[in-house]
Amino acid sequence: MRAVVQRVLRGSVTVSEEVIGAIEQGLVILLGVGSNDHQTDVVYLAEKVANLRIFEDEAGKLNCSALELHLPLLVVSQFTLYGDCRQGRRPSFSAAAPPAIGEELYEAFCEKLRALGLMVAQGKFRSQMTVEIINDGPVTILLDSQKEF
Numbered sequence: 001m002r003a004v005v006q007r008v009l010r011g012s013v014t015v016s017e018e019v020i021g022a023i024e025q026g027l028v029i030l031l032g033v034g035s036n037d038h039q040t041d042v043v044y045l046a047e048k049v050a051n052l053r054i055f056e057d058e059a060g061k062l063n064c065s066a067l068e069l070h071l072p073l074l075v076v077s078q079f080t081l082y083g084d085c086r087q088g089r090r091p092s093f094s095a096a097a098p099p100a101i102g103e104e105l106y107e108a109f110c111e112k113l114r115a116l117g118l119m120v121a122q123g124k125f126r127s128q129m130t131v132e133i134i135n136d137g138p139v140t141i142l143l144d145s146q147k148e149f
Contacts, residue, residue: 001041001105001146002081004030007054007139011074013123014130021121026071028133031109032081033102034095034146041145042105046112049073054139062139066118073113076123076131077106099126 005027012022029049034041050067057063066073079102083091097105103125113120123129142149 001034001037001045001109001144002032003045003049003143004078004081005049005052005054005141005143006030006133007136008074009134009136010132011134012132013074013076013121014132015124015127020124021074021076023072023074023119023121025136026073027066028074028076028131030076030078030081030131031106032078033097033105034082035097035101037097037101037105037145039105039108042108042112045143045145046109046116048143050113050116050118052141052143054141067116070117070119072119072121074121074123075106075110075113076129077102077125 008028010024011028012019051065053065054062055064055069079093079096082096083093084095085091106125110120110122
């Protein structure tokens with residue numbers, strides 16, 4: 001499971017000209033589910049995201065998490081995070097989970113974050129979405145449950 005975690009001033013997801021998820025200051029997570037991912041990946045990555053210390057404390061150091069500050073998250077499914085561009089010019093997405101498994105683990109990830117006490121807004125799985133992200137910092141972190149990077 002892979003995530004691009006962005007600290008934001010605000011973020012939103014629009015489908016068919018309707019805003020279906022929006023947050024103010026918090027985190028936008030672009031989430032990709034891999035073909036070898038399981039519930040253990042969900043738990044690991046959700047806990048990592050919730051406790052990631054990328055918000056400033058009183059001294060201006062990145063020392064606080066979204067969980068500590070009770071900040072909202074916007075989670076958007078993004079199978080293209082498993083795009084392999086090492087050969088040719090067209091990405092291969094063979095490492096991405098099939099849609100049924102991808103959706104199940106995406107929903108489980110969002111539910112795990114809620115269970116940790118976070119407010120979670122979502123995009124719509126397998127939909128054409130317009131995602132607006134106003135980065136703060138910018139602070140952008142790449143995470144992988146298999147610790148490939």
